[in-house]
Amino acid sequence: MHIIDCYAYSNKIRAVDPAQKAGLAVTVLLLCLLLNRPLVSLLAVVWMWGLAVWQAGLPPLVFGRVLLAELFFLLLATVAVALSVSTIAPTNPEAWLLQIGPLWLSSTPAALYNAVNLVLRALGAASAMNFLALTTPLVDLVELMRRLRLSPILIDLMTVMYRFIFVLLDSLNRMVAAQESRLGYSSYRRGMASAGLLGSQLFIDTYRRSQRLQTALDARGYTGGDLRVLPTTYYTSRPLLAVSAVAILSLLALRLVL
Amino acid sequence: MSALLEFDDVYYRYPGQDHYALEGLSVAFPEGENIALIGRNGAGKSTLFLHCNGLYQPNSGQVRFAGHPLKYDRPSLKSLRQHIGIVFQNADDQLFSASVAQDISFGPYNLGLSETEVRRQVHMAAELCGVVDMLERPTHALSGGEKARVALAGVLAMDPDLLISDELMANLDPWGRRRIFDIFHQLRRRGKTIVLATHDLNVVRRWSTYVVVMDGGRAAFAGTPDQLLADEATLEQTGLAQVWFDEV
Numbered sequence: 427m428h429i430i431d432c433y434a435y436s437n438k439i440r441a442v443d444p445a446q447k448a449g450l451a452v453t454v455l456l457l458c459l460l461l462n463r464p465l466v467s468l469l470a471v472v473w474m475w476g477l478a479v480w481q482a483g484l485p486p487l488v489f490g491r492v493l494l495a496e497l498f499f500l501l502l503a504t505v506a507v508a509l510s511v512s513t514i515a516p517t518n519p520e521a522w523l524l525q526i527g528p529l530w531l532s533s534t535p536a537a538l539y540n541a542v543n544l545v546l547r548a549l550g551a552a553s554a555m556n557f558l559a560l561t562t563p564l565v566d567l568v569e570l571m572r573r574l575r576l577s578p579i580l581i582d583l584m585t586v587m588y589r590f591i592f593v594l595l596d597s598l599n600r601m602v603a604a605q606e607s608r609l610g611y612s613s614y615r616r617g618m619a620s621a622g623l624l625g626s627q628l629f630i631d632t633y634r635r636s637q638r639l640q641t642a643l644d645a646r647g648y649t650g651g652d653l654r655v656l657p658t659t660y661y662t663s664r665p666l667l668a669v670s671a672v673a674i675l676s677l678l679a680l681r682l683v684l
Numbered sequence: 685m686s687a688l689l690e691f692d693d694v695y696y697r698y699p700g701q702d703h704y705a706l707e708g709l710s711v712a713f714p715e716g717e718n719i720a721l722i723g724r725n726g727a728g729k730s731t732l733f734l735h736c737n738g739l740y741q742p743n744s745g746q747v748r749f750a751g752h753p754l755k756y757d758r759p760s761l762k763s764l765r766q767h768i769g770i771v772f773q774n775a776d777d778q779l780f781s782a783s784v785a786q787d788i789s790f791g792p793y794n795l796g797l798s799e800t801e802v803r804r805q806v807h808m809a810a811e812l813c814g815v816v817d818m819l820e821r822p823t824h825a826l827s828g829g830e831k832a833r834v835a836l837a838g839v840l841a842m843d844p845d846l847l848i849s850d851e852l853m854a855n856l857d858p859w860g861r862r863r864i865f866d867i868f869h870q871l872r873r874r875g876k877t878i879v880l881a882t883h884d885l886n887v888v889r890r891w892s893t894y895v896v897v898m899d900g901g902r903a904a905f906a907g908t909p910d911q912l913l914a915d916e917a918t919l920e921q922t923g924l925a926q927v928w929f930d931e932v
Contacts, residue, residue: 431822432825435821435822435825563782563822564782565781565782565783565786565822585780585781585782586780588782589779589780589781589782589823589824592824593776593824596776635777638772638774638777639777639778639780641734641739641772641777642770642772642777642778642780643780643790644739644765645737645739645765645769645770645772645839646765646769646790646791646794646838646839646842647762647765647766647791647794647795647842648790648794649758649761649762649794653780653781653790654789654790654793654794655781655783655786655787655789655790655793656785656786656789656793656799656802656803656806657799658783658785658786
């Protein structure tokens, strides 16, 4: 079972209404994007991380690890904002310069500020989504979408796709193991051939599986239409509601002070 | 001993194949028995099952449930599928929902029950199959044995009179099988009829009260295990003689 999924199912606020958790996460995300101040974004990260640990009981490092993975991609993407490369020497007097062969590497305080702001803004938004992902399993999010009157066909598709990610992953692992044990990946050429076979086999496997699923659904009296299942019961957490309000107000207050 | 489900000279050929999977199958499944269905791979066991609740329709011949020929319109099929539940060999093919409770609730909802009744049925089936403590767990985090019991609960939540199980236990360890048989014993006490396809001759000897032997798309034998053991001609003809008495 995947680690994010695992915590989503076992955290302390699992049974809290997904609307409440999604409401907090989306509000914080929007504040990060709209207020657009590095310190506000930083405070958002602190709040989301803190709530995940304090309210949901997640190990601090788990949240950190997920955030670190995202930070890595963010840094890669913002290098281009912070640095510029050209073949002629930049004339901006504020620029820091570094000459490597015929290339000039340069940056300015403004570019650096932009890059840092961008990273923190994205990180704040990402931490809000991480909070949601780590405390709310997909089943609950699907339930929330059902309540928001999203199209039933989309909801059914999401339900079945989410379920079959794991089933297919399982098939994939078994097929790869079977191929490897017969030296299917012993050389680059063999590896490419095996991967091709794997792809087509997985497609056939998926098709057969979908037919068997249809048969099994029919056997349980399915006559088309929505896949109806029990709604889950949730509760509203007053402490979380109070802390959420404080968090959101503090972000707004910080923006006013700055 | 009245027949709950009868096949009368049923022929069925899969589209695009030139031989019949069921070739003049005539057999009756008596009510209230533990019925074992045995036969080689490809003898037609799974095809037979898919005819039981109208998933497949015979090319010719007739299937009767409680004396009435099956009808294949939607309302008839719906009521038929309430009476006859099928658990499939691979639980992963059946469990579509990411939550155990939701998956079990699927069948009862299809019966048109209210939410209160659905909850009651889900709880009843979960209790019977020993999966109450798994109801809030995600389906993909279950072990093979747990998945089999959840799949069984999903069918039993519809409270069928006849439970058909297609080699449900083929992939289970002895403890997992034991738990399934415990559930079957409870069903027996509630007067349910169970048909179990199996390759395990021990199951035939110890559990079943009635045996059907499939061979080449036909029923080669139907009767009690003792009658089967005494029927040397059938044992010889179906090849059971080679495997029954001297399993390695």
